[in-house]
Amino acid sequence: MSEFFLMGGHGAYVWSAYGLTLAVVIINVWLARAKLRAAPQRARELATQAEAPRKQPTVRRLQ
């Protein structure tokens, strides 16, 4: 079994490559899910940002 992990002396290279790749896949899945979960909130923020300048009257209304 330990022979399998040693990989004929190349264990550090093989396992770090596979480890990083696994991490990249997991991080990407997590990032995509988090972005989707946060999207409605982000849409509301963007909508209020877009509306905000319009709420400021630029010309004073005549009495």
Place this chain on the structure above:
Amino acid sequence: MKLPRWFHQFGSPPYVYRLADRLCPWLGGLGGALLAVGAVWGLAFAPPDYQQGESARIIYIHPQTAYIGMMAYVVMAVASAIGYVWRLKLAHAVAVSAAPIGAWFTFCALFTGAVWGRPTWGTYWQWGDPRIMFEALLLFLFLGYLALREAFDDRDKADRVTAILAVVGVVNIPIVHYSVEWWNSLHQTSTLLAEGGPAMTTDMLIPFLIMVAAFTLTFYWLLLRRLQAEIVEREGDARWIRELVGEGAR
């Protein structure tokens, strides 16, 4: 130029959003399963290489992640061109969604290449090596694209300007691919696309192709989920989105 009718369906955000919801369980389930099968096969059951020994097991992840990075770039460039020419917002949303995935996988390809290079070439990194340099340029194109977007407050302007960068940068893709043939590189030439068929035995080719399929499915899962988020952000005040979110779907 007039677009065919089926194309307009793919320009409709609600249609694409729902299509993504239907496809993602299959892409994710099958992609995840094949990743597990391919990794175990490549690590435990495929034979070691007669020259490189056990380090050659990196061949089941390195070319695949490199290919995902390049495919992500092509998706980004084609979507950008469509978005720019036909002013299709959804196409820009596809381009934006592909960029971070491409950056991650290109980084992954550079890393797995470095740790494969050490036992095989005697070095992690070689400045000036054409394959390594153009692959690094690919990473910087993705990062430059993402950084350039941040420079704009206006999303439509960001879409149009970054689309130009994406389309111009696509010339780098054939350069990356042919760099090992055009110039002297430490990097070996393509094993799968070798002249006269794949230059590996069947017991290596099967896990190799399983991993190609696994990463491809995973990429499209990631792309569609990010695209859904991008659609919700861009169409936030549309009624169908409010209804969808109101349902407490996610």
